[in-house]
Amino acid sequence: MTLLYTEVEEELRASVRDLLADRCGPDAVLARIESAAPYDMELWKTLSRDIGVAGLLVPEALGGAGATAREVAVVLEELGRAVAPVPFLTSAVLATKALLEIGEEDLIQELASGEATAALVVPLAASPYRSLPEGVTVGADGTLSGQVRAVAGADVADVLLVPVGPGALYQVEAGDARIEVVPSLDLTRPVATVTFDGAPGEVLGHFERGKVLAFGAGLLASEQLGVAQWCLDTTLAYIRERHQFARPIGSFQSIKHRMADLWLDVVRARAAARNAADLLAEPGGDSPELAVAVAKAWCSEVALHVAEESVQLHGGIGMTWEHPVHLYLKRAKAGQIALGSPGAHRDAVAELADLPAPA
Amino acid sequence: MTAEEVESLAREFLAAHDPGGDRLEFLRARFDAGLAWVHFPAGLGGLGVHRELQQVVERVLAGTPQLDTGVQGIGLGMAAPTILAFGTEEQKKRFLRPLWTGEEIWCQLFSEPGAGSDLATLATRAVRDGDEWVVDGQKVWTSGAHHSRWAILVARTDAEVPKHRGLTYFVCDMHAPGVDVRPLRQITGEAEFNEVFLTGVRLGDDLRLGEVGDGWRVAQMTLMNERVAIGGAPVRRGGGMAGVVAETWRSRPELRTHDLHRRLLRLWVEAEVTRLAGARLREQLAAGQPGPEGSGMKLSFASLNQALSGLDVELRGEEGLEYDDWSFRRSDSVDFFGRGAGYRYLRAKGNSIEGGTSEILRNIVAERVLGLPSEPRVDKDVPWKDLPR
Numbered sequence: 057m058t059l060l061y062t063e064v065e066e067e068l069r070a071s072v073r074d075l076l077a078d079r080c081g082p083d084a085v086l087a088r089i090e091s092a093a094p095y096d097m098e099l100w101k102t103l104s105r106d107i108g109v110a111g112l113l114v115p116e117a118l119g120g121a122g123a124t125a126r127e128v129a130v131v132l133e134e135l136g137r138a139v140a141p142v143p144f145l146t147s148a149v150l151a152t153k154a155l156l157e158i159g160e161e162d163l164i165q166e167l168a169s170g171e172a173t174a175a176l177v178v179p180l181a182a183s184p185y186r187s188l189p190e191g192v193t194v195g196a197d198g199t200l201s202g203q204v205r206a207v208a209g210a211d212v213a214d215v216l217l218v219p220v221g222p223g224a225l226y227q228v229e230a231g232d233a234r235i236e237v238v239p240s241l242d243l244t245r246p247v248a249t250v251t252f253d254g255a256p257g258e259v260l261g262h263f264e265r266g267k268v269l270a271f272g273a274g275l276l277a278s279e280q281l282g283v284a285q286w287c288l289d290t291t292l293a294y295i296r297e298r299h300q301f302a303r304p305i306g307s308f309q310s311i312k313h314r315m316a317d318l319w320l321d322v323v324r325a326r327a328a329a330r331n332a333a334d335l336l337a338e339p340g341g342d343s344p345e346l347a348v349a350v351a352k353a354w355c356s357e358v359a360l361h362v363a364e365e366s367v368q369l370h371g372g373i374g375m376t377w378e379h380p381v382h383l384y385l386k387r388a389k390a391g392q393i394a395l396g397s398p399g400a401h402r403d404a405v406a407e408l409a410d411l412p413a414p415a
Numbered sequence: 416m417t418a419e420e421v422e423s424l425a426r427e428f429l430a431a432h433d434p435g436g437d438r439l440e441f442l443r444a445r446f447d448a449g450l451a452w453v454h455f456p457a458g459l460g461g462l463g464v465h466r467e468l469q470q471v472v473e474r475v476l477a478g479t480p481q482l483d484t485g486v487q488g489i490g491l492g493m494a495a496p497t498i499l500a501f502g503t504e505e506q507k508k509r510f511l512r513p514l515w516t517g518e519e520i521w522c523q524l525f526s527e528p529g530a531g532s533d534l535a536t537l538a539t540r541a542v543r544d545g546d547e548w549v550v551d552g553q554k555v556w557t558s559g560a561h562h563s564r565w566a567i568l569v570a571r572t573d574a575e576v577p578k579h580r581g582l583t584y585f586v587c588d589m590h591a592p593g594v595d596v597r598p599l600r601q602i603t604g605e606a607e608f609n610e611v612f613l614t615g616v617r618l619g620d621d622l623r624l625g626e627v628g629d630g631w632r633v634a635q636m637t638l639m640n641e642r643v644a645i646g647g648a649p650v651r652r653g654g655g656m657a658g659v660v661a662e663t664w665r666s667r668p669e670l671r672t673h674d675l676h677r678r679l680l681r682l683w684v685e686a687e688v689t690r691l692a693g694a695r696l697r698e699q700l701a702a703g704q705p706g707p708e709g710s711g712m713k714l715s716f717a718s719l720n721q722a723l724s725g726l727d728v729e730l731r732g733e734e735g736l737e738y739d740d741w742s743f744r745r746s747d748s749v750d751f752f753g754r755g756a757g758y759r760y761l762r763a764k765g766n767s768i769e770g771g772t773s774e775i776l777r778n779i780v781a782e783r784v785l786g787l788p789s790e791p792r793v794d795k796d797v798p799w800k801d802l803p804r
Contacts, residue, residue: 059695060702292785307788312781313774319785320711327691354688376430409653411664411679412670 057338059330063140065130071107072131075099076138082380083317085139089243089383095212100142104170110148118161120168125271129278129333136282139244139383143173145279146209150272151217157268158261161177163215163227175213176268177250178253179206180249183396184269184348185404192220192252199254200226206247208394211237216250219265224256237359242390243381273334273395274348280391281329284322286322287366287384291315294370311369318362325358346408353401356392363388418471424462425450425475436478442516450476451515455499458616459511464540467701479740483517484747489559490521494567497637501584504736510565510586522563524554524587524611525634529804533774534569534638535578535631536802539572539613543586544628548572548585548591548623550616556769560596560609561745563589567637569630574800577797581799582630586622593617603761607749608675641770649697650690657686658725659759663727679730679759682723689715710784715774717766720751724760731756 061069079099088094105109107129114120118242121127126309128149151174155164166172167374182188189340192202200218210216216233218226232255240246292315295306305311332351335344363385367374374381428448432441445451446460453469455461462468484491491514498510513519530537539552550570560566566587573581587594593616598606625633653661664671664679693712728735739755751762769771781787794802 058698060698099445296787304788307790309790312787313777315785315787316777316780319780320714322687323711327695328688331691350684350687353684402684405680405684409683411661411683413676415668415674
């Protein structure tokens with residue numbers, strides 16, 4: 057166990073970062089968000105086929121890389137740093153983890169190779185600690201009906217994985233559902249309303265939904281770390297250059313002290329995110345549940361706080377559409393809600409660390 | 416030397432020395448065996464191996480006589496690394512062994528009434544007289560001066576040059592004539608600190624540490640170590656001040672409210688991520704990648720201790736209105752987690768002041784870690800004697 061990055065992880069990071077620098081700069085992302093294709097599926101193909109990120113969690117026997125949550129976390133840091141509009145979290149983490157839990161062996165190979173993309177049909181805001189309202193039900197004829205709101209990655213999925221009842225997971229072809237992208241707070245990870253109206257589905261097996269969502273939440277912390285790191289770096293660069301009162305604004309203590317505090321928050325976010333990734337990578341590790349709850353609670357708030365401060369410290373330019381910082385603010389705000397709010401995770405900490413609520 | 420070799424050395428030492436015998440004899444022998452601080456050179460209590468291997472020794476020697484870190488803190492955490500880095504061979508031989516065993520206690524004569532955050536502006540003078548220096552001035556916030564044998568001292572030896580360049584670093588003999596230690600009562604009621612008046616104190620030139628005029632650079636070594644010593648100690652999960660408050664919370668269900676619960680959970684999470692950042696920092700050091708994170712640990716430690724100890728008092732309600740003991744007395748050691756909740760709350764107020772205020776530490780992070788420009792300075796190139804005071 058280590059909280060540092062291994063050489064292999066740093067190599068993986070470097071190849072993802074190089075590709076994103078080339079293909080997913082702020083201008084490219086800004087141009088894409090208002091186009092008909094907010095997700096960059098060409099970039100996703102390159103990421104999954106050339107670098108192999110789609111199959112990181114999949115065993116080598118099934119065509120994957122046989123890697124762990126640690127490597128996935130490093131990829132998420134880089135994707136967060138670029139607010140890259142690709143369905144990695146939704147397909148290669150959440151959907152793939154659900155299939156792994158079930159022991160599915162066919163579809164997962166298609167996902168690993170990047171031939172197909174899947175989405176788990178739950179609201180992105182679903183908490184690992186609560187059962188979901190009955191969104192989708194199975195009719196007497198075996199078809200699925202119902203509606204789920206705020207699903208991320210569904211509009212670019214070939215296959216939908218639909219939780220039904222207490223633990224069943226159904227597979228539905230995306231063409232058999234109605235998927236309507238709605239105007240979304242997070243422009244780089246838009247959400248859709250997914251409606252099933254007598255859609256044919258095949259039951260894949262049973263799984264523990266909370267466990268899959270917690271796995272995703274623990275890793276989302278690393279994406280949030282990447283978001284925070286970009287905001288910190290970009291703000292630092294700006295306040296070193298921006299002059300007012302004949303000096304760089306970064307020389308004023310009122311700003312320096314805020315930056316020092318933000319940096320310290322990010323230092324601690326890195327430790328928390330690494331700890332969660334490390335414990336999720338080792339089954340049977342020391343309380344991964346607590347590590348996940350701590351990481352998601354902390355990194356959610358840090359990413360949001362650093363993004364908010366970044367907007368403020370950029371002054372007027374920070375409020376414009378042309379400067380990319382708003383993309384990070386929106387990702388950070390949506391990320392705060394995603395997969396359990398900080399409060400939901402702190403409630404879990406209460407349970408796991410024996411700090412019970414008042415009677 | 417590998418971890419296995421260090422472990423077998425420690426085991427051989429334990430087999431040859433009775434930990435139940437004389438405490439001091441045991442500690443002296445441990446120092447001589449190189450098992451005091453393994454990263455120090457051989458002959459000076461160490462083995463010249465990586466700092467991280469100390470854990471191996473501590474595991475083997477758990478349950479044997481231990482140091483009193485509350486009393487020896489300044490010697491171990493600040494004086495020793497400075498003496499090792501800047502001392503002569505004679506100074507290292509003379510001072511390090513009794514410092515480590517605790518036979519000689521150390522204190523720190525740095526801050527003055529007119530020089531706190533701006534330490535380099537200090538006014539205590541050391542004037543050369545043959546082979547000796549004559550020291551006059553007043554120091555303050557000197558923890559443990561009343562039972563110290565030695566002190567690390569920074570004094571001004573040249574008033575004609577800008578403030579950072581006219582300082583020299585000494586070891587001060589606390590038993591020398593002219594050293595007057597007076598207790599300084601703190602907001603906790605006790606006197607952990609002192610004022611130290613130095614009047615015509617004569618120190619041999621062999622007590623000078625580093626070159627004349629190089630005292631600021633030597634002092635930086637001490638201050639850097641001080642920050643690590645205050646914020647850098649390993650904590651177990653749910654330990655430290657968070658553990659103290661959690662214990663109150665668990666054992667007193669009648670005190671719980673929703674608002675306190677919400678705040679407790681936030682602070683517990685912050686304490687946990689701070690602990691993890693400390694663990695990550697130590698891993699980086701062990702892997703030979705010293706990171707800038709160290710400068711921040713004391714900041715987090717201070718704000719967390721203050722918030723958690725404040726919550727503890729509030730949580731206790733009626734009991735929080737009482738205080739264990741206001742009597743003016745000397746404390747023998749520094750213990751942030753001891754005594755009553757009210758004491759811990761008041762003592763924690765010092766955490767963001769001692770060893771560099773949180774404001775100064777934020778400047779250090781902003782300038783040295785984040786590379787932000789400094790504020791315009793009016794005092795840098797002016798001879799010390801011409802500075803407004």
